[in-house]
Amino acid sequence: MEKRVxxxxxxxxxxxxxxxxxxxxxxxxxxxxxxxxxxxxxxxxKDRIGLRMVEDAEKAGLLKPGGTIIECTSGNTGMGLAxxxxxxxxxxxxxxxxxxSQEKVDVLRALGAEVVVCPTDVTPDDPRSYYSVAERLSKxxxxxxxxxxYDNLSNREAHYDSTGPEIWEQTEGKITHxxxxxxxxxxxxxxxKYLKEKNPNxxxxxxxxxxxxxxxxxxxxIFDEKEIYPYILEGVGxxxxxxxxxxxxxxxxxxxxxKDAAIMTRRMAREEGLLVGYSAxxxxxxxxxxxxxxxxxxxxxxxxxDHGSRYINKVYNDQWMLDNGFLEERKLIREWLEVRENNSxxxxxxxxxxxxxxxxxxxxxxxxxxxxxxxxPVGSVRESTLLKYLIENPNDLxxxxxxxxxxxxxxxxxxxxxxxxxxxxxNSGEPVLTKDRSGQYQIITTHDLIKNFNA
Numbered sequence: 058m059e060k061r062v063x064x065x066x067x068x069x070x071x072x073x074x075x076x077x078x079x080x081x082x083x084x085x086x087x088x089x090x091x092x093x094x095x096x097x098x099x100x101x102x103k104d105r106i107g108l109r110m111v112e113d114a115e116k117a118g119l120l121k122p123g124g125t126i127i128e129c130t131s132g133n134t135g136m137g138l139a140x141x142x143x144x145x146x147x148x149x150x151x152x153x154x155x156x157x158s159q160e161k162v163d164v165l166r167a168l169g170a171e172v173v174v175c176p177t178d179v180t181p182d183d184p185r186s187y188y189s190v191a192e193r194l195s196k197x198x199x200x201x202x203x204x205x206x207y208d209n210l211s212n213r214e215a216h217y218d219s220t221g222p223e224i225w226e227q228t229e230g231k232i233t234h235x236x237x238x239x240x241x242x243x244x245x246x247x248x249x250k251y252l253k254e255k256n257p258n259x260x261x262x263x264x265x266x267x268x269x270x271x272x273x274x275x276x277x278x279i280f281d282e283k284e285i286y287p288y289i290l291e292g293v294g295x296x297x298x299x300x301x302x303x304x305x306x307x308x309x310x311x312x313x314x315x316k317d318a319a320i321m322t323r324r325m326a327r328e329e330g331l332l333v334g335y336s337a338x339x340x341x342x343x344x345x346x347x348x349x350x351x352x353x354x355x356x357x358x359x360x361x362x363d364h365g366s367r368y369i370n371k372v373y374n375d376q377w378m379l380d381n382g383f384l385e386e387r388k389l390i391r392e393w394l395e396v397r398e399n400n401s402x403x404x405x406x407x408x409x410x411x412x413x414x415x416x417x418x419x420x421x422x423x424x425x426x427x428x429x430x431x432x433x434p435v436g437s438v439r440e441s442t443l444l445k446y447l448i449e450n451p452n453d454l455x456x457x458x459x460x461x462x463x464x465x466x467x468x469x470x471x472x473x474x475x476x477x478x479x480x481x482x483x484n485s486g487e488p489v490l491t492k493d494r495s496g497q498y499q500i501i502t503t504h505d506l507i508k509n510f511n512a
Contacts, residue, residue, distance in 0.1 A: 065144045070097055070104045071219045075227040075358065080328045081321075081341055085348040087234070087355035091340075092224060094362055095333065099136040101363035102220070106243055107137020109215035110204050111145065125150060125201035129191040131240070131292050132161025133363050134206050139168040150194055150201075152187040157291060160367040178287050181297050188297075207299035212243030213250070220244065221251025224358050232259060234351065236344055236359040238293040238336040239263040239271065239310075242302030244360055249306045264336075264343035265310045269294025271302070272310035289315040289381060292336045292362060311347055313339040316383045319372045321345070322365070326373070332365035335372050388475045390491060394499055402498055404429050405438060405458050412454035415443055425488060427500065428462045434490055434498065436462030466490050466500070479506055 063069055073096040078089040094102035114120035125148045126138050135151040142149045149170035153162065154177040165172050173194075175187040183189060188207075195203035206212050224232060235252055237245040249261040265271045268288035273281050285296045290313075322338025325331045340359040344351075351357065371377050378384040403421045405414045407430040418426060418440065428436035438458055446461050447454075468490045469478055478501055481489060488502040 066098045066140055067108055067144050070108055072223060073097060075224070076331070078329060078341070078359075081324060082345055082348060085344065085351060086353045087348070087351040087357050089341075089344060089357045089359065090228070091331065091337075091359050091361045092220070093331065093333075094360065095364035097137075099133070099140050100366070101133035101136060101334075102244060102360065103130075103133035103135075103362075104137040104140060105219055106206060106212045106215045107134060107139075108141050109218075110206065110209055110211045111138065111141040111147075113211040113214075114202055114204065115145075119202045120147070121200055122146065123200065124148070125198055127151075127191050127195045127198070127201050127203045128206065129153070129187040130206070132157050132165065132367065133292065134241075135161075135165045135170060135172075136168065138204065139165060139170050142170075143168065150198070152191045152194070154187050156287075156289065158367050158371050160369060164367070206243065207241050207295075207297065207301060210301060212241055213247030213301045213303070216244050216247030217251045218247075220360075221248040224248065225252060225255055228356055228358065230255065231356045232256075232358050233355045234260045234262060234357040236262045236264065236340055236357060238339045238343075238360070238362065239265065239302065239307075240292045240295060240299075240336075242299045244362075246301055246303040246306055248360075250303065253306060260308045261306055262343065262347065263307045263310045264293060264339045265312045266290045266294030266339070267312050267314060268296075269312075270296060270298070272312055274298065275304050275307060275310050290318050290335060290339060292334075293318075293339050309347075311343045313342045313346070315381070317342045319378060319381075319383045322368070322372050323378075326365060331361065333361045334363035334365055335368050336363070337361040338372070390469070390473050390475055390478050390501065391471045391493070393475060394471075394491070394493065394501075397505075402427075402500055404498075405462075406430065407435055407459040407462070408457050410455050411443070411446065411458055411461065414438060414458045415447075415454070418443075425502070427466055427488075427490060427498075428458060429498075430459075434465045434468065435459075436465050437487075438462050468492065468498075469501075475506075482506060 073094050075090045076093050097104040126142050127150050128138055129152045139149050151165055151170050152173045152175055155174050156177045162172050175190050176185055179186045181188050191203050195201050239245050245263055252259045266288050268286045270284045273284050318339035321342040322335055325333055403423055403426055405426050405428045407428055424440045427434050466488050471491050488500050490498050490500055492498055
């Protein structure tokens, strides 16, 4: 087995895995892969450009020993720069805007950086914007350099030299579509350029936000300020035209709503096991919206920029989702079951004798019970079934209950809503089972629901 030993954390940047998406897009004919960039040490794709911009600034004499790195960042680029600064001995000051998650700000400060939070709802040339504040600080602080990831072409060159070659090798040159939530433009332009040089037929798709100028500018060449308005999605779209965005390389822009991106982000965690950042949801949502342009045999690679730990109090928080109108107010059955007074399940084992089951049901005063075998539901029995058997076979009650049991009750997800379960029980007239976090089964009956609504 290869033993990997590194001299410092910067040597672990890159060579992130490509992971197939299996459940989220069942109707999509193409093969979908995700480039999971949270495997970088700073948990985002921006580690790649942070290191490259620092190295290029050093070579150009723009960053001198003991100097100060200044950057406007939504958080992730700051983390990449902060890692480089720690190893190389620089100080960091970052400006960000107030729509970014608190987790990002906290992590930057944990890495020793100073963070200045600026208002979001101002124009880029406003002296309060995070662009303007970063530029001003770089002029005021001696031996400092503003990296300006938007116009710094080291951004896209980092992806031309690393992300592009990695994807080409990982797909063995079979990639047909490249999908990127686009902000500064470095990822899509650098990687897209490399891939199109390898195969000009590869389609490069950019995901954009409502409130961003990109899509209209790409389609019309018009920078329309009427397209600009506040939105919640982080790291996607812009109210400026960064020099890193090579519009000629991009085949189309697809806009995604804040809500759709947030819901898809949460689905990625639950259905694929990918606890990813907000922009990652926009990437998969973009593919969903464009899937009618894909065909059997296509190989799509989407960029998942960062890790979901930076959004725990935002997109992964139910109250935040409710406050932003992304979720309807709803009660989950787990919330109710966890405080239910009596949650012990009355059941029969498949080898229990019929008379034993009758006695148990009479003692517990229940009319229906599930039948289990080796801790799994395999059937059910009802009073009406037992009564019919008693009438026809009054002297033969020593048969196992499995001989007369009926179909098992449906099993519902522990995170189902109360409305969903109520509708299911109303339609079938039968109880349902659910498996709680401890692995124990619980039953929900019509009587339980009546008690809940009367509570």
